[in-house]
């Protein structure tokens with residue numbers, strides 16, 4: 266006897282007609298025409314069923330604060346930083362908690378059940394740390410939160426960063442962050458990467474640094490982060506986030522850098538929505554796109570995840586925490602329109618960031634956690650094209666969120682058409 270049967274699903278990678286049986290919160294069996302009884306059955310004929318979406322880069326301490334204390338009139342990074350500075354003294358633990366919790370409802374509805382959030386530790390009150398550690402505990406039955414100790418004002422540039430970061434790790438943050446390009450000098454940036462990697466190695470922590478989030482073609486902190494990853498033997502445990510300077514780097518230099526990244530086992534996390542809107546702002550034309558070299562990194566075997574980064578905050582007024590929107594933007598900005606590349610964009614918001622975050626039991630194999638999303642789409646391409654409705658979001662075998670299938674009705678005189686924009690509609 267099973268708790269749940271999902272019948273006749275399409276799986277990522279092209280398998281069709283697959284049944285998934287769930288027992289006690291885990292996937293018990295995956296195969297064609299599985300026999301047995303279940304307390305509940307869902308017919309997923311022609312629907313893509315995938316493990317949950319993963320947002321490997323977001324800032325939950327600033328999320329949903331749009332309009333506080335005012336809107337970002339210019340829409341630029343610099344005004345965003347100024348706005349965050351204005352907001353910080355007025356933050357309360359309760360308000361941060363409530364906004365971040367609201368985002369979790371949105372995330373659940375969108376099928377995003379694992380989130381890595383950076384948390385600013387350059388506020389000596391550590392309110393955001395307290396709030397998000399509490400949320401991580403409270404929300405654990407439904408969403409896996411992984412929290413990064415992020416010295417947002419600079420590890421050296423802000424005097425108490427190291428003390429606060431160490432304290433925050435003790436309070437329950439998981440991952441060591443950094444922001445080398447924001448230090449006062451290139452040299453301070455390099456030293457900050459080395460110091461933070463030493464802390465992470467000593468404490469056995471994963472690492473995720475905002476790295477080279479500039480248009481400066483000479484920013485080289487990813488090189489240092491890569492070298493330190495290798496030196497500490499931390500393959501598979503370190504990610505460089507943003508890496509937008511790679512967009513502008515000298516092409517010859519990048520042909521040296523990317524193989525070094527692959528060799529070191531470092532991962533890259535791009536944030537397409539934010540990179541395309543915030544980078545290249547000082548350019549006239551041609552105007553740089555700013556997103557890192559996703560295609561080339563993927564071709565070299567470097568794991569690439571996509572993050573949302575911001576949702577309705579000082580830096581980005583838009584978004585609804587939809588990782589399919591992120592995948593779609595990454596696909597367009599990176600010209601990732603090859604068939605395998607489209608699937609890779611889907612992977613960049615599902616299984617790749619799950620690996621980067623070292624999530625336990627993620628996937629569609631027997632024994633994995635029964636965390637699943639049933640989409641109103643037949644495959645990855647259609648899911649991205651339509652930002653497909655998440656018909657069922659399942660957590661540990663139970664339905665966590667559901668949405669009605671999307672349908673529009675068009676009437677041309679006597680002729681009535683019901684449209685869901687899927688390929689089926691073309692028949």
Ligand code: FE2
Nearest residue numbers: 324383475574
């Ligand atoms: Fe970020």
